[in-house]
Amino acid sequence: MNRTAAITGAASGIGLAASRRLLEAGWTVFGLDNAQDRLDKVAAGFADHGGRFRPTLCDVGSAADVTAVFGRIADATPVLNAVICCAGVLRTARMEDMRIEDFDLVMNINTRGTFLTAQQALPLLRAGATPDNPSRVILLSSLAALRPKVVSGAYAASKAAVTQLCRVMAAEWAPSGVLVNALAPGTVDTPMVAVLADPSTSKGYRPSGVSPVGRIAQPEDIVDVMMFLLSDGARYVAGTTIPVDGGTGAAFIPPGSNS
Numbered sequence: 001m002n003r004t005a006a007i008t009g010a011a012s013g014i015g016l017a018a019s020r021r022l023l024e025a026g027w028t029v030f031g032l033d034n035a036q037d038r039l040d041k042v043a044a045g046f047a048d049h050g051g052r053f054r055p056t057l058c059d060v061g062s063a064a065d066v067t068a069v070f071g072r073i074a075d076a077t078p079v080l081n082a083v084i085c086c087a088g089v090l091r092t093a094r095m096e097d098m099r100i101e102d103f104d105l106v107m108n109i110n111t112r113g114t115f116l117t118a119q120q121a122l123p124l125l126r127a128g129a130t131p132d133n134p135s136r137v138i139l140l141s142s143l144a145a146l147r148p149k150v151v152s153g154a155y156a157a158s159k160a161a162v163t164q165l166c167r168v169m170a171a172e173w174a175p176s177g178v179l180v181n182a183l184a185p186g187t188v189d190t191p192m193v194a195v196l197a198d199p200s201t202s203k204g205y206r207p208s209g210v211s212p213v214g215r216i217a218q219p220e221d222i223v224d225v226m227m228f229l230l231s232d233g234a235r236y237v238a239g240t241t242i243p244v245d246g247g248t249g250a251a252f253i254p255p256g257s258n259s
């Protein structure tokens with residue numbers, strides 16, 4: 001079956017891993033990102049997928065840009081079967097020190113950009129939905145939405161908002177065959193946190209806690225759960241935010257504990 005997805009944040013981290021997995025599974029992928037240089041490199045790396053990766057420059061922080069981009073996608077494909085909203089930014093500071101520009105950026109990209117993307121994709125998702133195969137929307141929330149941590153207050157608020165958007169979109173859109181869910185990863189090994197965790201550039205970022213599994217997540221750990229949400233097995237799943245955190249948020253592990 002030919003299936004088509006739009007993935008934001010496709011030039012790095014989780015969005016890049018999701019793009020790769022869907023291409024390998026035969027999907028056509030519109031890969032949206034605002035980083036032209038990395039998008040070009042990613043597209044070159046996916047060249048052997050027969051033109052099924054469509055690099056698409058898009059700033060999800062701009063309503064005009066998102067609207068125009070989905071207009072162009074509609075010219076290229078009559079339907080979308082899935083939209084995966086991975087574009088996001090992290091800015092860290094204690095609340096008293098948080099720069100207002102950074103607060104606005106985090107809210108604009110993580111919350112408003114996610115809303116804009118899903119809203120503008122909706123007509124194509126509805127067009128792709130059938131009773132046997134509902135279209136899917138996957139939003140990227142975070143463990144921070146479920147259990148916030150210090151120095152990431154704006155980020156936690158932006159992701160808590162994504163989780164609430166997910167619930168309401170799911171209730172409003174499921175009747176027209178569009179299933180909306182979100183994932184809440186703990187710390188994932190991607191450039192987003194690598195930059196901030198580097199002691200030479202550290203801005204106070206700390207991981208979201210200790211996973212009892214004994215390691216932080218790789219992007220593929222998150223993509224595996226996405227593939228479930230895209231599968232027939234998830235046909236009755238809507239409005240949830242699924243933690244993919246290796247148990248990090250399950251129970252407090254006091255420092256010095258053996259488990």
Ligand SMILES: NC(=O)c1ccc[n+]([C@@H]2O[C@H](COP(=O)([O-])OP(=O)(O)OC[C@H]3O[C@@H](n4cnc5c(N)ncnc54)[C@H](O)[C@@H]3O)[C@@H](O)[C@H]2O)c1
Pocket residue numbers: 008009010011012013014015032033034035058059060061085086087088089109113140141142143184185186187188189190191192193
């Ligand atoms: N890495 C983690 O620990 C972690 C944990 C929980 C949730 N998340 C969420 O997962 C998603 C993916 O994160 P990641 O770790 O892969 O990050 P990443 O930084 O590796 O990738 C994010 C991508 O989003 C793109 N992007 C940023 N602003 C954009 C904009 N305005 N328009 C379009 N694209 C834009 C970037 O260019 C980049 O390619 C994000 O929403 C993030 O908040 C990440």
